[in-house]
Every structure is written in C-alpha cells, then in structure tokens.
Amino acid sequence: MNLQTLQQEPDIRIGIILPEDRYREIRLETPRNGDYQLVFANGRSMGLSPGLPLRVETQNGKLAVFDGDQKLYSGERVHIQPKAAAELAPKSGILVRDVIAGRSFHWKKYIDVHLPGKLELSLRNDTLFLVNVLPFETYLACVATSEMNAACPPALLEAQTIAARSWLLAHAENKHHELGIDACNDDCCQRYQGTGFLTAEAIASTQTTRGRVLMYDDEICDARYSKSCGGIMEAYEAVWKGKPKPYLVVKSDAREDFTQQFDLRREDDVQKWLTSHPKSFCSPHVVDESELSRYLGSVDESGRYFRWQVTLRQEELTQRLNEMLKLDVAAVQGMQVLERGGSGRIVRLGIDFLDANMHLHTITLKDQYDIRNVLHRKFLYSSAFIIEAKFGGDAVPREFVLTGGGWGHGVGLCQIGALGMALEGFDTETILQHYYPGSRLETLY
Ligand SMILES: [Zn+2]
Ligand SMILES: [Zn+2]
Incomplete structure (x- = not known):
C-alpha cells in the first residue's frame, strides 16, 4: 500500500x-x-x-x-x-x-x-x-467486530475503527515485510477474523468514519490500543523502542487526574494504587466486569482485569524459568522491580535465583512483554503488579503473590475505558481526544 x-x-x-x-x-x-x-x-x-x-x-x-x-x-x-x-x-x-x-x-x-x-x-x-x-474499509469493519463485540455502543466502534485505520496506515511496525503483506490476521498486528461477527452497526461505523484518521503534525498517528490500562495510560517509550510520541503519554484514564496523587514509578505509590479502586473509565465503577463478555471479542476470556491477583508457586516458577530461559534454577530467592513506566508497568525486573550448587545469580527481564511471557504460562495480563514473597518453612519463598492492574501494554486507547466513556455518553471525537491528546481528525479519502 x-x-x-x-x-x-x-x-x-x-x-x-x-x-x-x-x-x-x-x-x-x-x-x-x-x-x-x-x-x-x-x-x-x-x-x-x-x-x-x-x-x-x-x-x-x-x-x-x-x-x-x-x-x-x-x-x-x-x-x-x-x-x-x-x-x-x-x-x-x-x-x-x-x-x-x-x-x-x-x-x-x-x-x-x-x-x-x-x-x-x-x-x-x-x-x-x-x-x-x-478493500481497506471492508477490512476495518471486520477488525472492529473481531477486536470488540458489535453489541458495543457506536461511539466505541467508531473510535476503535479510526484507531485501527490510523495504526495500520501509520505502518510504524510492519512485522511481516518479507512476506509482502500489510498485516497478519492476529493479535500480533490486529485481530481480523473475516465477516463472521460483522453486523449492520459495524458496517455503519466504518461508513460513517470512512477515510478518517488521527493526525499529529503532518503524520498519521501510530494509534496504539490495548484492552485495559488499569486507570493510568502508559507512555509509548516504556513499551517500544524509538522516540517518544507526544500523543502516547502517561495520562489518567478518568475525569479526575490520578497522576497528581500517584507517581507509579515509585514502589510505595504503586502499592497504594494497585490495592485501591480508582474510578477510571475502565474500572468496574463504570463498566461492570461481569458484563464484559457482552462487549469483548469472542475469543477473549472474560474475567477480572482492572485489578487482579495471580499466585506463582515456587516449583512452577522454577520450572518456567528453566524452560523459557534455558537456565539452571534450583529455587527463586526473590524478584526486584528495577524500573517501572508511568502506568506502574514493570519494564525491568530482576530475578535472584540459586543454582543446584547453591550459587546465587541474578537475571534481568528487560521488557514488559518478556516479563508477562516468562513469569506465567498463560501470559500475565499486564506487567503492572506488586510482588509479595510468601514463606513456608524453607529459606526460599514458597510462592509469590502478584497483585496487578490492567490488561495489555496500556498505551493509547484503553478499549474497556473507551467502552466506559461511550456508555457514559461521550462522543467519538471526545474519546479519541482523550486517548490521543493533541491529535486531530482528518479525512484522507
Ligand atoms: Zn502480525
Ligand atoms: Zn483505562
């Protein structure tokens, strides 16, 4: 293209x-x-x-x-x-x-x-x-209903469609260049499952937004989106390499500005944040989590994403590290947060472990994706979590309890938050302005 x-x-x-x-x-x-x-x-x-x-x-x-x-x-x-x-x-x-x-x-x-x-x-x-x-617009109508369910309010479908259109045209990362395609059909690019879930509403939302994209200066916005930011959006540069993008920044996903009260790069603030229940657009205050399955794409598992808890048992974690990283771990002694992004997502995590000879080693996971992938066989919802080591009778922890928030990388449009805004009556343009501050809408064709 x-x-x-x-x-x-x-x-x-x-x-x-x-x-x-x-x-x-x-x-x-x-x-x-x-x-x-x-x-x-x-x-x-x-x-x-x-x-x-x-x-x-x-x-x-x-x-x-x-x-x-x-x-x-x-x-x-x-x-x-x-x-x-x-x-x-x-x-x-x-x-x-x-x-x-x-x-x-x-x-x-x-x-x-x-x-x-x-x-x-x-x-x-x-x-x-x-x-x-x-045709590109046909593709977008299908993406809108593969990513989210067509039962969603029109403002959400329109915002999602404009974001998807912009993201693809911005082409910031063509992951499959060597295959001569613009994108694949999966979450790696954008989820596209053909016309199976298409509805009259989704077709209408592409027609009403036809050719419309988000611009910043003279460029089409690299309009990233994920399922739930957890209350505060993450900055582009905390997740991907490359220079910051002025419309993908740390920002409160609410009427209230949480970033005034919480600096989520600091551990004590993250602790308070993840154990609290702020009234963000993506929170259960606005979108009832038991209702999510009505709105989410059909392959998503419904559950609790805004605040969640996962327990990593010592044996599971040890086995996982050995499998994934080809290490010789006998026991994990502890985990340390080395760096967080502005949404509280861990971007560098140190893991201290003992080998079979009881020698201590440390490895560092340097990316939110690796952290989510390495720590849990089901891919952790996000890397915004705090870690509590629980001891049994041994010198090493019996398990690690992760208390977390959000689902996905958290950059740009928060899909559950945008749903919350649409349910509260905000229009498409206001939703997009909220998630991509400083951007403007333009019609390309
Ligand atoms: Zn792909
Ligand atoms: Zn959110």
Missing part, C-alpha cells in the same frame, strides 16, 4: 495462514450466493459452482487444488476471487476452515472464517501461504 498516493480507498493484504503455521492442507468452501472463480498463474480462469468445498494441498513441491478427488489445478500459485465485487454482509465471502486464532498465545485455537475479497494461495518453503486481499 503506497501512502503517498492515497487519495482513494486502497486494497489491503492480510496474511491468514502464514508459512510459520506450516499448513500442508487448507479446506475452503465457495459462498452459496455469488459467482467465484479460480485464476491460475498463467492468467487462465475456471468458474466455481456455489457452495463448492475445495481442498488445497502441497504435492511434490507444488500446490494442488481439489474438488473431491478431482484435481482442478497444480502449480505455483492460484487465486480464488469473486467475478464481480460482492456486497459486504455478515458471513459473506469464502469459508476457510481451521485458521489459527491466538498464534503463539496460550489460548490458541482453530476457527472457521469467512473472508471477503480475493484469496491468494501460494507455496513458501513447501508449506501453504494464504493471503486475503480486500
């Missing part, structure tokens, strides 16, 4: 099944209404009947397409596409079975997705690679 020439809606390329997924077979089905065709590498094409199940396989270093036992094609690559642009509707497009959702997360699962637009199938290192090419 070339931004310089962006005066009309571009197409976007989304990786659905990646070479790293190592698929050797993909099963699909053409829609029951609509006229689809196979387009071969040499430009020839073949019409496909409606509701036709197809199987794509790797075979002797080639890609082969089957209708039952009948081989329709064998070659390097093939496209499956509608003969004419199809209308966007819930569950429209080609059905692709068993696509990974939550790639590399503990809740990884396989889901069936309906994909609008064109599918490009090719081979990479003898595994299948599936790219969905579709």
Whole structure:
C-alpha cells in the first residue's frame, strides 16, 4: 500500500495462514450466493459452482487444488476471487476452515472464517501461504467486530475503527515485510477474523468514519490500543523502542487526574494504587466486569482485569524459568522491580535465583512483554503488579503473590475505558481526544 498516493480507498493484504503455521492442507468452501472463480498463474480462469468445498494441498513441491478427488489445478500459485465485487454482509465471502486464532498465545485455537475479497494461495518453503486481499474499509469493519463485540455502543466502534485505520496506515511496525503483506490476521498486528461477527452497526461505523484518521503534525498517528490500562495510560517509550510520541503519554484514564496523587514509578505509590479502586473509565465503577463478555471479542476470556491477583508457586516458577530461559534454577530467592513506566508497568525486573550448587545469580527481564511471557504460562495480563514473597518453612519463598492492574501494554486507547466513556455518553471525537491528546481528525479519502 503506497501512502503517498492515497487519495482513494486502497486494497489491503492480510496474511491468514502464514508459512510459520506450516499448513500442508487448507479446506475452503465457495459462498452459496455469488459467482467465484479460480485464476491460475498463467492468467487462465475456471468458474466455481456455489457452495463448492475445495481442498488445497502441497504435492511434490507444488500446490494442488481439489474438488473431491478431482484435481482442478497444480502449480505455483492460484487465486480464488469473486467475478464481480460482492456486497459486504455478515458471513459473506469464502469459508476457510481451521485458521489459527491466538498464534503463539496460550489460548490458541482453530476457527472457521469467512473472508471477503480475493484469496491468494501460494507455496513458501513447501508449506501453504494464504493471503486475503480486500478493500481497506471492508477490512476495518471486520477488525472492529473481531477486536470488540458489535453489541458495543457506536461511539466505541467508531473510535476503535479510526484507531485501527490510523495504526495500520501509520505502518510504524510492519512485522511481516518479507512476506509482502500489510498485516497478519492476529493479535500480533490486529485481530481480523473475516465477516463472521460483522453486523449492520459495524458496517455503519466504518461508513460513517470512512477515510478518517488521527493526525499529529503532518503524520498519521501510530494509534496504539490495548484492552485495559488499569486507570493510568502508559507512555509509548516504556513499551517500544524509538522516540517518544507526544500523543502516547502517561495520562489518567478518568475525569479526575490520578497522576497528581500517584507517581507509579515509585514502589510505595504503586502499592497504594494497585490495592485501591480508582474510578477510571475502565474500572468496574463504570463498566461492570461481569458484563464484559457482552462487549469483548469472542475469543477473549472474560474475567477480572482492572485489578487482579495471580499466585506463582515456587516449583512452577522454577520450572518456567528453566524452560523459557534455558537456565539452571534450583529455587527463586526473590524478584526486584528495577524500573517501572508511568502506568506502574514493570519494564525491568530482576530475578535472584540459586543454582543446584547453591550459587546465587541474578537475571534481568528487560521488557514488559518478556516479563508477562516468562513469569506465567498463560501470559500475565499486564506487567503492572506488586510482588509479595510468601514463606513456608524453607529459606526460599514458597510462592509469590502478584497483585496487578490492567490488561495489555496500556498505551493509547484503553478499549474497556473507551467502552466506559461511550456508555457514559461521550462522543467519538471526545474519546479519541482523550486517548490521543493533541491529535486531530482528518479525512484522507
Ligand atoms: Zn502480525
Ligand atoms: Zn483505562
């Protein structure tokens, strides 16, 4: 996608099944209404009947397409596409079975997705690679309902759509450049699960915000977002490398300015903060946590995210460190917070441990992502936590109790907070101004 020439809606390329997924077979089905065709590498094409199940396989270093036992094609690559642009509707497009959702997360699962637009199938290192090419606004309508449930109030869907549009166009991190795609289908980029959850409301929220993006100076904002900041938003530079962004800063997610009372880089303030229940937009004061499942995307586990507690047992933690970091840990002696960001998220954590010869070592985890990933097999909700070591009869702690807040990196728009604001009646622009201070809205196309 070339931004310089962006005066009309571009197409976007989304990786659905990646070479790293190592698929050797993909099963699909053409829609029951609509006229689809196979387009071969040499430009020839073949019409496909409606509701036709197809199987794509790797075979002797080639890609082969089957209708039952009948081989329709064998070659390097093939496209499956509608003969004419199809209308966007819930569950429209080609059905692709068993696509990974939550790639590399503990809740990884396989889901069936309906994909609008064109599918490009090719081979990479003898595994299948599936790219969905579709109009950008169609993609955004699908993202809005994959990230959050379409039952959300319109202001939230609109704010989410504008953030997603801006983030993608800002292209601050194209993680899959070598694959020739703009983004993948998963949380690594933005969650895209096709038209399965699409509703009339989500289609309307993309239409009413069509082409609208957040700008700061002359640049499209790198509009980051996460599930729950925990009451105070984190700054860009506490999570990612690179220079600070003036619209991604530490800020109170409330009418009240909590940052006046709490400096969350300080341990005693963090202690008070995480054991208190401030009335932020993302707090249960505004959004009832038992109601969250009505609003969150369907693959999220519902639970308590604003304030939470997790216990790490000594044996589990030891095993985890040995597995994840290939260490020789006999027992963890303690953990020390070396640095926190302004939302209280730990960005450097020291872990003191004894090896089998009772020698003391220290390792440092230097990133909120690593901290969340290394400490817990289910990926900790966030790195904003305090640590309490509990002793049994031994010289080393029996367990560590983590009391934490928030879900995700906490930078930019807080999705549960934005939901809270929308439920309290704030409009789209006010919500975006709150989460991306100093930004302005502009219409690109
Ligand atoms: Zn990605
Ligand atoms: Zn928040």
